[in-house]
Amino acid sequence: MSKDQRSENQPAQQPQAPAPKARRDIATDAAAHALRLLEKVRAATEAQVQKRAAAKPAEPAAPHAIVVGGGVAGLVAARDLHQTGYRVTVLEASDSFGGCVRRTEVDGLQVDAGAESFAVRGGTVAGYLDELDLGAKIVQTSGQRAWLVHGDEQKLLADPLPATALMGIPGNVRTDEVRNIIGRTATVRAAADLITPMSRKWATEKLTVAEVVRSRMGQAVLDELVAPVVSGVYSTDPAQLDIDAAAPGLREAMQQTGSLARAVAQLQQDAPAGSRVAGLEGGMYTLIEALVDRLQEAGALLVRNSPVASIDHDAESAQPFTVHTLGQELKADRVVIATEAQPAIGLLNQLLDDEHQISSDSQPNAIALAILVVDKPELDDAPRGSGVLVSRNAPVHAKALTHSSAKWSWLGEQGGPGTHVVRLSYGRIGEADELVASGDDAALIEQAVKDASKILGVQLQPEDVLDSAVSRFSDMVPLQGTAAAQRRTQVRQAAGSIPSLDVVGAWMAGTGLARVIAQARRAVAISAS
Known part of the structure; x- marks a missing residue:
């Protein structure tokens, strides 16, 4: 039966679908649902306090951990906390979990709308x-290879990027790929890296990607090869990117090989195009779905549309933290702040005296x-x-x-x-x-x-x-410059001064899921006992 025939055989009068709810109604429903869940947390917390008062020392009640923020770092921290014995609540300000890992439907296709x-x-x-x-x-x-578009209004050019490269730094400067992009003269300058002695001071001093590339291979390699890659991957300038944060192991390889190009080749050996990254069938949001499912199956409470206004800390209290959200006060033994930089610093500053306030300017x-x-x-x-x-x-x-x-x-x-x-x-x-x-x-x-x-x-x-x-x-890409590194140090010191408080997320860990997951797990790697 054809589509037209199916249409002709349908009744003339079809029941009308209910009109979609107005945006205000949907928002109200979401807030009401969040409040109901939060009331469950508050009631459970009060019952827990009463249970603690009556329980024998050999049977302590499970401590309560609140994770503020439901992105990758927050969900990873929540799962590890549950596995170490905590009763976990995750409070997410938006209407979805995942943070920088997102999914959207476009023409019927489920497409990653963030990290892929x-x-x-x-x-x-x-x-x-x-x-x-x-x-x-x-x-x-x-x-498939990655390409570079360069040139100007008069002549726009497109060339494959060097097959063996790291952040655009070529592992072999004497190739047609490099020559086509930076020109013959600049290629000769880049090749000087192979015979120029490596300064001993480079073993320890702080270095940016721009400093290393400019010194070893010249300005053209920096501008035409490295800057586009760093801008596309890190959304920043190579002059603001620490070499050790961006390319772990590169400095050591440079000392061993005596050359930036040979160091890149050593790190990238046996790595064909595209093999340095991988994904998930169905998209990276599959990771978020799995984390949410595991947490809910374990009994953790995940609350959307629940922004946290403030956090109080009383070291003398049985449950030292009070988290304020949507008019509710939730008690916790432990708190993990897993939001973007600006709200995280705002919450942390509420717990610090005036002398130790952290600047949130960015x-x-x-x-x-x-x-x-x-x-x-x-x-x-x-x-x-x-x-x-x-x-x-x-x-x-x-x-x-x-x-x-x-x-x-x-x-x-x-x-x-x-x-x-x-x-x-x-x-x-x-x-x-x-x-x-x-x-x-x-x-x-x-x-x-x-x-x-x-x-x-x-x-x-x-x-x-x-x-x-x-x-x-907005405010989701970690800054890699000196000022940002100093701020992260301040945050770590401040959080370390308050027992059972942790701050996690990409702005603390660095760009990439590997760093985010590793930092979140390190932060909460402690027994609940």
Whole structure:
């Protein structure tokens, strides 16, 4: 039976679906639901106090831990706390868990709207996924190369990035790939790295990525190769990125090999394109779903739409912390602050005296992703590989583009031939981007279509776009400069002065799921007894 015949056989009068609730009604329902859950926490806490008073010393009640923030760090901390004997409550200010790991539906496809991959090196994330029984869902990229768009209005160029590179730093400077991007003269300058002695002072002094690359390989390698990669991955300038934070082990390899290029080659050996990162079938949000499911199955209480206004601490109390949210006061034996930097510092400062207040000032760091699903068979051959980084001088507003359906086979198969998912990234730390700050999604999508055409070398028209979405991030990218490092030290010292208080998250741990997961687990690695 055809679709038209099915339509003709249906009754003429169909029951009307109930009208969707107004936004105000939905928000009210969410707040009421959160209040009901919080009342359960408060009642349970009071009962726990009474139980403690009457219980024998040999049968202590389970201590209560409150995690403020339901992103990756908060959920990881919550799970570990439960496994060490805590009764756990997670309070999330927004209407969804996951933080920088998000998912959105675009033209019927479930697409990552935040982090889409994880670093394989070290095995931290893969090991954690195994703990969650997600190891079988780990998938490799398609192996497509990454490209670089550079040039100017007169001549826009696109070239594959060096196959053996780290943050754009080539492991072999004498290749056509490097020469095509930086030119012959700059390539000769870069090759001086291979014969220039390595200064001994480089073994210990603080160094930025920019300092290392400029000194060893020259300004052209920094500007044309490294800066686009660092901007696309870290949303910042190489001059603000500590070499040890960005590339653990590189400094030691430089001392061993006597060359930056040889050090990169040593770290990247036997690592073909795309093999240094992996993802999950169905997207990285599968991790969030698994964490939420495990916590709920274990009896943890996860509350959405529950922003925390303040935290009090009384060291003499049986339960020293009082967390204030939606007019409720929740008692806790332990608190983990797992929010973005600004709210986290605001909550922490409430617990500190005037002399030890921590500055919450930060540079502009709003980031936006424009996600397009397009009907364009010309992209079936992935003309720009798995993704493209953009030189700052190129006449393109976006800093990077990921051809997601070319990078992840599972997504390409779901979309089918001719249908492609591309994600364009906008915004850099320390720079106010008017388009990102405006909050105008329609304008951002319009710009994304223009930028995608230039980056991919295939003209896209508005009618080629089947669907689109915008995902915005504010205060979520960790700063890597000296000031940020000093602030993190202050936060660690302040939290360490208050027993049973921890602060976790990407702004404390550094960029990447491996760092976030490892830091959250270290912070709460203590017995509940």
